[in-house]
Amino acid sequence: MRSTRRTPRRTTLRTAAVVVGAAAVLAVPVGSAFADSSAGAPVAPVIVRLADGAVAKVYKTGPNRFEADIFAGSTKLDTLVSRGGGVAYGRTDGLRVVLQPNGGVTSWMEGGEKSRPKPKAQAPAPVRVVMPDGRIAKLVDGAAGGERAVISLRGGEVLGTIDLRHPSAVHDGWTYELVRDGERVKFVVIDGRGGGSGWVYDFGSGKLVETYGAGAGAGVRAGAGSGGLR
Template sequence: MRSTRRTTLRTAAVCVGTAAVLAFPAGSAFADSPAAPQPAVKPNPARVFVTTVKLADGSIAKVYKIGDDHFEADVHAGSTKRDTLVSKGDATTYGQSNGLHVVLQPNGTVTSWMEGGPKPKPGVKRESSVRITMPDGRIAKLVDGPDGKRVVISTPNGNRLAAIDLKNPSAQNDGWTYRIVRDGKRVKFVVIDGKGGGSSWVYRFDGKLIEKYTAERSAPKA
């Protein structure tokens, strides 16, 4: 093999009840498949950086959240961008190059292993996190990992204010209350405006706002 030969990741998207392997020719990271043409990946101004994951061969994957149930992972070897894995909806995306296997899960989690090496055990989940700006202007980092879910509260400039989890589920700061609550099998993050009458916002751990309650303000007395 000459040293000038280019290699790219081969990707496979797996949806619920369906599996399809997309093999791409050398020199084209996301060329159209004859059976299922794929649109070219265009730059998206809504890309929000989530985390950087070190891969099994020493390269890295930079994970971005594009929208609800839509993540992308840019695979870099040094200053060279190898490829981009895209996961939408319930799709799990696979890529491989030079013996490196990379998996991007629907929740934005990335795992990897080398050819012939041990694969990550099914059900073993690495830590993932997403940052949101809360209604009070502060930042909440929602973390989901092997040790459970937790939230780290900080100011916009990075000063840490509090951290909560299911064992210590509540914290207060400047009239605002932050809580982690269990709702059946789901865990939610709740923000309550104590100074504004009790309005509240409820988030999933992927950062999506799923509920909002606006407290009624009583009319001032004459």
């Protein structure tokens, strides 16, 4: 009788390495390597090299069930089990390993891009406005307290601050206001001693967008209950 020798099927593993900063992410699809297991043929473990040089020996131990033994040299560090379509996670000395429901393995090292602090967004620089009374207003946007205006003398001495919670203040007969106009904020300066003339500035740019004389009104008025500068 002639005997036929079957050449063992060879499976080639393809490893995709994605380097992000100092973290190497290795993703290995190994589900196809277990294709013969459903027919009852014994299947050797699939060996996957992990991000820190350790290895994972991946076995298919049943329908929708995979196990991965993690080794550093001859030392077994951990065993991950994925069953019923679930994902298994492992962590050892900064190495993170994920066993996927199809037997695929992903690994990366902590301390790379994921753990780096993200640069903080820088707030816009204040807009400087020289007001008709000779004083200076610095219009500050994007700060923790929201829009605010810092009123000071030319020499730099700060007289006080107004914001949208305390939008109006009076100093030496001059009124300073923050007025919300839809989605925009305007900065208004009113000369109370000179008959009520007013100057309206765009908060974002500091540009003068409107002026009005005594009694004109033009849709801008001093807020009720104005207090002293804080």
